[in-house]
Amino acid sequence: WEGFERDLDRWTYNALKVLEARYLIRDPEAWRFRETPYMLLWRVARAIASIEKPEKRDYYARRFFEILADGVFMPNGPTLMNAGTPNSMLSACFVIPVRDALTTPDGEGILDALRAQAIIQKHGGGTGFSFTELRPKWDPIHTTGGTSSGPLSFMKLFDTMTDVVKQGGKRRGANMGIMEVWHADIRDFIKAKTGELRDVNLQNFNISVMVTDDFMYRALAGLDWPLVNPRKTSVDGSRDSRKYAYVKARHYFADDWVAEFILDELEKRGGSIALDETRLITFDEAMAIAEHNGADVDRVDARDLLLEIVEGAWDSGDPGIISLDTVNARHPVWYLDKVNSTNPCSEAILRAWEPCNLGSINLAKLVRGDGTIDYERLEETIRFAVRFLDNVIDVNRLPIDKMERANKETRKIGLGVMGWAHLLMKLGIPYASVDALYLAWHLSDFIARVAIH
Secondary structure, X not given: OOOHHHHHHHOOHHHHHHHHHHHOOEOOXXXXXXXXXXXXXXXXXXXXXXXXXXXXXXXHHXXXXXXXXXXXEEEOHHHHHHOOOOXXXXXXXXXXXXXXXXXXXXXXXXXXXXXXXXXXXXXXXXXXXXXXXXXXXXXXXXXXXXXXXXHHHHHHHHHHHHHXXXXXXXXXXXXXXXXXXXXXXHHHHHOOOOHHHOOOOOOOEEXXXXXXXXXXXXXXXXXXXXXXXHHHHOOOXXXXXXXXXXXXXXXXXXXXXXXXXXXXXXXXXXXXXEHHHOOOOOHHHHHHHHHHOOOEEEEEEHHHHHHXXXXXXXXXXXXXXXXXXXXXXXXXXXXXXXXXXXXXXXXXXXXXXXXEOEEEEEHHHHEOOOOOEOHHHHHHHHHHHXXXXXXXXXXXXXXXXXXXXXXXXXXXOEEEEEOHHHHHHHHOOOOOOHHHHHHHHHHHHHHHHHHHO
């Protein structure tokens, strides 16, 4: 029980209650705690330092412990919950693909995604999905002779799964549901959590509409907008609803070498490639293909559709808006594939099966006694936080092989901040001021430069 007295001095009552409810290890039979908060931090620090070279492990374990114990850095919940235990899933959030089939050979059908969601949330993670590929309500199903119940009916299935699988036995689950703005059922999606449904439907979901630059242009110009059945946009004869044919190579950056690279890729793949795995297609080209295949099922006023999104957000906070073109234009690994979904809180735009490993620096802890920011300590904290999060990738043991591969392939980390309002209060800077905006820009630039270096 080393450090017990220190715990009482360092932690607030609320912090201790949160640790007690979610993170401290208990004896499963006696239901007594096996560790104090001080011991928890040592457990985490030693586990994350365990992949360092033997002669460096004690050094990094000590440094990791110091930034945790001083409260200047804190990783995401699953790392605190699981590091140093047999359950070593340390990532916070994941994006899971949902294809237009109950199951698929590659494990990306609706029920495959439901299984993956249950496994992830059992271990304390959150999940994000794009339901864009699912055919709209009442669309015929040729294999059964029936009709589809639509994406929203399946979203309720995922919502119920979150209710019955309590995260790691400790945390409530969370999901992000996304639909692209051209889907035939987009209006039902927009209204799924508004009005009478506000406090009763999809309570374990945040929902967002994925918009395009072309949609925003048409909304501003008062033009009409096509609603499309995604089932009818696939290549003739293909059983994979992701596959589309393309007529030319274009990319958001418009570099000649990019076009050449993509043309080579198309040639290797026989002239078709999954829409969510390419870097080339523009929305106009996709719509041309859709119209050619008879997928254009309706046309609405783009401005009215945008207004419905705004009214829903005002009424209940849902749906949000995500810009498809912007996130793919600025996506750091655009050369691997396009992205079309996020984690539940939407701060991490992720590829299919990718996890996000998150941590935050507490800016309020980095103010000197004279009322200035301690940039030397901030720089040191950033460096150890980045190493900590990068180590998490190697210590991580993910429950699905595709997640493990995606985690190692791009090695994404998310370093953020907390304590912003408290920092401004300590510095005597009004929250809604030009000085606050400048400081936000300056600190963001400083943190990014040090982290990348």
